[in-house]
Amino acid sequence: MALELLLSGAAMAPSALRARHLDIMDDLGSTECLRSPGWWLCLLGVSTNYLMHGFIWNYPSRFSALCQKAPLKILGGHPVDVFASLEVVAKIIQGCSLLAFLGSSGRAAAWQAISAAPGWCWAAGGVLVAAGQALNVATYNAIGNAGVYYGFKLGRTVPWCYGFPFNTGLRHPQYLGVVLTLFGTLPMLMSKEMLQMGLPQLVLTWGSMYGIMSAMEQAGDNEKSS
Numbered sequence: 001m002a003l004e005l006l007l008s009g010a011a012m013a014p015s016a017l018r019a020r021h022l023d024i025m026d027d028l029g030s031t032e033c034l035r036s037p038g039w040w041l042c043l044l045g046v047s048t049n050y051l052m053h054g055f056i057w058n059y060p061s062r063f064s065a066l067c068q069k070a071p072l073k074i075l076g077g078h079p080v081d082v083f084a085s086l087e088v089v090a091k092i093i094q095g096c097s098l099l100a101f102l103g104s105s106g107r108a109a110a111w112q113a114i115s116a117a118p119g120w121c122w123a124a125g126g127v128l129v130a131a132g133q134a135l136n137v138a139t140y141n142a143i144g145n146a147g148v149y150y151g152f153k154l155g156r157t158v159p160w161c162y163g164f165p166f167n168t169g170l171r172h173p174q175y176l177g178v179v180l181t182l183f184g185t186l187p188m189l190m191s192k193e194m195l196q197m198g199l200p201q202l203v204l205t206w207g208s209m210y211g212i213m214s215a216m217e218q219a220g221d222n223e224k225s226s
Helices: 002-011 013-021 037-058 060-066 079-116 119-148 173-189 192-197 199-219
Strands: none
Touching: 002 013, 002 173, 002 199, 013 119, 013 173, 037 060, 037 079, 037 199, 060 079, 079 119, 079 173, 079 192, 079 199, 119 173, 173 199, 192 199
């Protein structure tokens, strides 16, 4: 997990450099956004997915029992399939929460920030997003839905994977992939207006949730259970 933390920290460098160029570096630690109910509502919407992961990880038998009843039963014939369907729902909730938080003025400010972003921001962000998505796709190819969606806890056999991307020293390559994707989009969205709204703070908090999930899963002795 130390390697993931190191790479996640390095992925913040382009955003920090962009903030320095915009002369808003000192404002990155601002907590003004914490006074906004909309910011907290957006964070709640974003957090829904990770609360679901935490519940399923810690109470797999209870979740499996719920999957045998309506309404979850209609989402799939096995708890892993239900989990995968719920993940899609959670992603939709996250996207809608973010759009509602930004509103029309926030979306306009985001577009202005994107339009004003220099080429190096796009290059750095593109590398991070590409690397993140490559890890995400490689993880799915390596262990499939059963591996990604806690199959070893929900009654499916998941052989321990020794190939890419698990042979890179990464314990949680998929989570790192999402963090790299989140942090890769931030340089293009960095602006004074976005900072005042609390978008950078939201993205940083969003990324930290994957660190919490990684610690939770690693503490659960995933390797032995698999």
